Amino acid sequence: MNILQTASHRLLAAIANLLAEKGIASAQEVAHRIALTDAASPAQGARMVARAWLDPDYRALMLSDGTKAAEAEGIPMRGLPPLGVLEDTADVHHLVVCTLCSCYPRAVLGYPPFWFKSAAYRARAVRDPRGLLAEWGTVIPDTMRLRVVDSTADYRWMVLPQRPARTDGWDADRLAAIVREGDMIGVTFPAG
Amino acid sequence: MLSPGTHVRVRFDWPETRGPCHIRTPHFIRGAEGVVERHLGRFPNAEDLAFARPAALLDLYHVRFDQPAIWGEGRAGDALVIELAETWLEPT
Amino acid sequence: MGGVSKFICEAVDTESHALTDFDRQVDAIRQILGAKKVMSVDELRRGIEAIPEAEYHRLSYYQRWIRSIADNLLVRGVITEVELLAALERV
Numbered sequence: 301m302n303i304l305q306t307a308s309h310r311l312l313a314a315i316a317n318l319l320a321e322k323g324i325a326s327a328q329e330v331a332h333r334i335a336l337t338d339a340a341s342p343a344q345g346a347r348m349v350a351r352a353w354l355d356p357d358y359r360a361l362m363l364s365d366g367t368k369a370a371e372a373e374g375i376p377m378r379g380l381p382p383l384g385v386l387e388d389t390a391d392v393h394h395l396v397v398c399t400l401c402s403c404y405p406r407a408v409l410g411y412p413p414f415w416f417k418s419a420a421y422r423a424r425a426v427r428d429p430r431g432l433l434a435e436w437g438t439v440i441p442d443t444m445r446l447r448v449v450d451s452t453a454d455y456r457w458m459v460l461p462q463r464p465a466r467t468d469g470w471d472a473d474r475l476a477a478i479v480r481e482g483d484m485i486g487v488t489f490p491a492g
Numbered sequence: 493m494l495s496p497g498t499h500v501r502v503r504f505d506w507p508e509t510r511g512p513c514h515i516r517t518p519h520f521i522r523g524a525e526g527v528v529e530r531h532l533g534r535f536p537n538a539e540d541l542a543f544a545r546p547a548a549l550l551d552l553y554h555v556r557f558d559q560p561a562i563w564g565e566g567r568a569g570d571a572l573v574i575e576l577a578e579t580w581l582e583p584t
Numbered sequence: 585m586g587g588v589s590k591f592i593c594e595a596v597d598t599e600s601h602a603l604t605d606f607d608r609q610v611d612a613i614r615q616i617l618g619a620k621k622v623m624s625v626d627e628l629r630r631g632i633e634a635i636p637e638a639e640y641h642r643l644s645y646y647q648r649w650i651r652s653i654a655d656n657l658l659v660r661g662v663i664t665e666v667e668l669l670a671a672l673e674r675v
């Protein structure tokens with residue numbers, strides 16, 4: 301049998317031990333990295349979206365340089381892929397996919413959700429995007445053009461959704477609370 | 493460098509048939525014609541990075557394609573936008 | 585995977601699935617190997633693509649990752665097959 305076909309949990313344990321013995325990754329380093337990764341969540345992206353809805357200067361920064369906009373919200377971006385932000389308008393809706401693997405704006409949204417990594421999502425997003433969105437009950441009006449952004453290379457992409465009607469006068473915390481993970485990938489709209 | 497609005501064709505090439513490789517240009521877009529939206533920067537060639545080889549910096553572009561034209565189905569006006577390296581693009 | 589016909593009629597499981605400790609640990613090791621320039625994300629991807637298709641679909645997302653990580657560490661000579669076999673004996 302090919303050694304790579306070893307049961308995955310045994311392979312992980314053996315690799316983890318070897319990396320620790322060789323001084324490449326200690327158990328403490330791994331635990332620390334897990335804690336850092338667990339700390340990233342869609343709440344971070346939601347804060348950026350809410351701020352962009354309230355502050356035109358921040359919105360402009362976010363659209364021109366997503367990495368700087370994330371850093372301005374205290375999100376660590378150093379050494380991570382550049383972040384691009386796609387602006388939804390009354391005429392255009394964006395949907396993000398990675399057909400080749402599962403590139404995801406992890407720095408601002410955390411771990412990719414299960415569906416984003418699935419073969420069905422990756423296959424359908426580029427070929428039948430409107431049918432795919434129906435899985436979430438999301439209907440893009442006929443008057444709206446859809447732009448499907450395939451993260452094939454070095455950028456990571458998030459969507460800046462449209463601010464829902466009936467949110468006038470809301471503060472940043474209240475706005476951020478209605479922005480969900482899927483809204484920033486384009487499978488859903490923020491619920492006003 | 494290609495300026496926004498330049499019409500390009502993705503090379504119709506299948507390096508996979510010639511031996512081990514790692515290609516970041518999706519199968520479905522090879523041979524398709526699109527329009528450069530913008531230059532995204534210069535990044536090391538992933539086809540070399542994947543094998544831990546020295547990697548030259550390549551211009552990376554956001555290229556827009558008419559979505560129904562790719563599949564022969566879909567809604568007119570819908571688009572695919574894909575990150576593609578200069579080595580895969582030829583002006584038309 | 586873009587447009588691949590066999591998945592075009594497949595429903596998307598839109599539920600959230602909690603990650604396991606296994607998933608988190610593999611993810612963290614990948615990040616550390618990247619940060620320390622032991623293995624790039626492109627090498628991870630190459631290793632995932634090298635998994636035969638039948639096995640690819642049988643393995644979970646992070647099971648593919650640990651397999652690719654092991655593959656790449658062996659290819660790069662960071663670990664040897666003898667070391668890996670010995671380490672597997674001990675777990």
